[in-house]
Amino acid sequence: MTNMNPTQAMPIPHDLPLPLPLPRALLEVLLVLFFILHILFVNLMVGGSIFALLFEFLGLRRPAYDALARAIGRTITVNKSLAVVMGVGPLLALNLLHTVQFYTANSLTGFAWAAVIPLVTAAFLLTYAHKYSWDWLADRKRWHLALGTVPVLLFLAIPFIFLVNANLMLFPERWAEVRGFFSALWMPNVFPRYLHFLLASLAVTALFLGAWFGRPGFPVEEFLPGFTRPQLRRLFYRATLHVSVAQFAAGPLVYFTLPRPGVTTALTLSILAGVVCAAVALVLLKREIGAADPEVGRHFWPITSLLTLTVLFMATGRHLYREERLRPHHALIQQETKAYQEASKAARNQTPASRPPE
């Protein structure tokens, strides 16, 4: 099925007969850049809530982790606001570039797509409730943990809705098979992409938290008693390293489950470039973890720059695949739209006025 010619059994809708407000190529560049900005804060929001919950659990045995969990919790509510606002840009660009495919995927998974609104709202409100009830529920820690678990579960579930839509829009030849969100969930590549996203969230957040709590002006001993700055940096660097190593398994899984055609040399090269950058970053990370206390953190910017390049290459690869995959569909849509507009014009010219007779 995945090897079938994508132009077969493909619905060919008409595009909106209005020009794009920007050249297509520029919109594509903006889409990639805006998406990276958005997904960065989504990663920090999802990863932050997982780490906060994890450390709160560990805090049951060692109170220092509870303070750490609370400090992480303070970052989530800021990152979640930026995740939402940064989501508008890529959504705008995607709506313009792939109007027909994206709205069609939205419609076919309509209930789940609409459920994004209450689900994310509930996750945000519960995150605030968890953050502001830390003292109030200090004596009922299990209740507080339960309160923190619900938004994490929501944050883990909601990305499926976005991933299913981003995936489904790429396969117009399979739209007719879809019967709601859950049927589209099982299409190839959704679960590998989810795993890739989840690991990226943890890696990005761990790197951020290492820098955030390890920043020179932050009084670690005062706010996080039981930890030193090098300890915290090492703790989060180690998390970044382990998760990133796991990405070396998840990444190929995504690549090899990508339905063909659509995988081009440019895509493969882009992914490989990202992998090389990531590999160098991991070597530096490994050295950083093993370094003496005063040395931990000196490679932060090279590591961050290399991983930023990895993200840029991966996001470019993702975009190249989407463009390649949808190229035949776009061509057929343009052809169909032109024919429809000509037919519409001819019909208007047959009728004295464009308005229907009243």
Place this chain on the structure above:
Amino acid sequence: MDFPIFHIDGMGNRMLVAVVAILHVLINHGLAVGAMPLITALEWWGERTGDRRWDDFAYRFLTFCFVITTTVGAMTGVGIWITTSLVNPSAIGSLLRVFFWAWFTEWLVFITEVCLILAYYLLWKRWQGARKRAHIRLGLFLSLFSWITMALIVAILGFMMSTGDWRNKPSLLTGVFNPLYLPQLCFRTGFAMVSAGLLGWALTLFFTRKSDDFRPRIVRALAGWVLAWTPVCAGGAWWYWRRIPEWSAANIPTALTTQDFTRWHTNLQSVAISIVGGILLLSVLAVLLPRRMPRLVLALPFAASLLLLGYFERVREFIRKPYAIANYLYANGVREEDMALLRRDGILPHATYAQVRLITPETRTAAGREVFLLACTRCHTLRGMNSIDVRLAKMFGPGPWDSIAVANYIRDMHVPRPFMPPFPGNEAELDALAGWLIEQHGQTAPLAGAQVAGIQPAPKLTDEELRRQATFQAAKPAEAIE
């Protein structure tokens, strides 16, 4: 026509958008655009008088607004986009293309606004003493950016109601400076400020005690704020009503209420005047007798103001009918310029996901269902809110209905009911629709949208088939379906 039909047969598609949009506007106006300058003013007053209680009240007020705007407010904002892309993708897609720069600029302002509110809230406790004035300036910037966000969005809303010169000179500026822009902006600015003051009243119940001598002082100060802004709100509303173009003015009696509640519309003006008048009266009383204001009186005006805005938004949504974008796109997603083609060929041959293209005795029922989905479901349900079945039952009685009478009614309904788009199909499709509606009368199964039933598009007709179909139906529409 070019997208799978998302449809909710219970609450209706229109209600889905309305719930999300109205909630967002209520939060945006009252808790962001209006509340931020008010909170900044309260903070400034606390700084000037040296009385900490003003500062404490302002901070708690901000905490409430911060949590609600960054959760429900933010998500309903995105939610308008999500729901409209489901319910009327052609409309939102077209608006995005015309208004890209407005939306893009709005996004940049929105990012600034979010960063400012995060900074304003999170730095409140830290920027005390010598840095307090800088913090107040931050509040002023936040207030300005909140207002600019609204000012940009109002341009888009105004455009949807009245395209002004856009059809003749399609550009961003002609869309933005449509005749309804400034009146709407004036009304919404005044309303936002008034509702923030009224929200402040309601919050005094939670943030102050009755025995506290601060309560009458804050109540009086908030009343002064409401009194100062009510003329802007009332004046803007009056200006707005005067500017509504002729075509929508003709629809206003229907626009203000659903047809089931037409008796309301004659009283609506007096209801609006009563709410504004009541708020004014209470504000005067609060200035004169702040200690005597009962709890209910402090809580109710905010609810009343929400009611007023809810009506206002509803009017806006209804008066643009029969269009989603004035003189360009009908509410059912059909472009006005395509009507000649659809009336000649029918909508089924051109609708991407139609399951039936040619109407024969065997396909007539399925065709009727398809035509209903394509032409009616953006506003009507089969058996839920604004049910077509209920509307026809009111007109034709309990049944059985006459197929020709129903078809005749649908064909011409846009003449006596100018808020309805003209039927976008040919005679055979009209007959199939009437037949299907008659068949559905008395049944109970809801109509499933593409999000449940999926799509099964029939192969498109060849040009030859299309020509034959058009000629055949134009010559003998009745025989084609008998």
